[in-house]
Amino acid sequence: MIGTKFRALAQRSKGRDLNDLELAHVYLGLYDGQLAACAAHYLHHERISSNEFKSRLFAHLSDPNFVDDVARFITDPSHTFEPDRLVEKWIWWSEEFLDRATIEVDLANDVHQARDRLREWDEHRHDGLNQCTQWITEFGSSRRCVNRVAAEESCKAHRPE
């Protein structure tokens, strides 16, 4: 059920999907690994990669209706999350759990080079830094900022003015 929220977030721009996901994550005590496996299953079905999911999540931030919708559906006053923080949290969560879960789904489906990607993923973890969650549009195409940032720090390239 909650796994379908990942699919919804990839396919439409409704802030309430992100709220539902956040609240379920906080209150239902789901294991991250289980949640990621479930999400990977739904995304695989729609042929949406983990990176594509993250970039669509980020893109929602430029939709004012999405941002308003996140704010409107916060039903718990102890949770004063800002939409951009929430998007950032879920991009990093995806990096920590969903990336690997999607490789495992590929492995189960005999996707070419899935085993190599899994090995690579396991070898390249964890320097304690997160990749910046901004996408930059240049020359008509969009790419993820490659800077890595420590928790509680902001990217040099996107420091607020």
Ligand SMILES: [Zn+2]
């Ligand atoms: Zn950056």
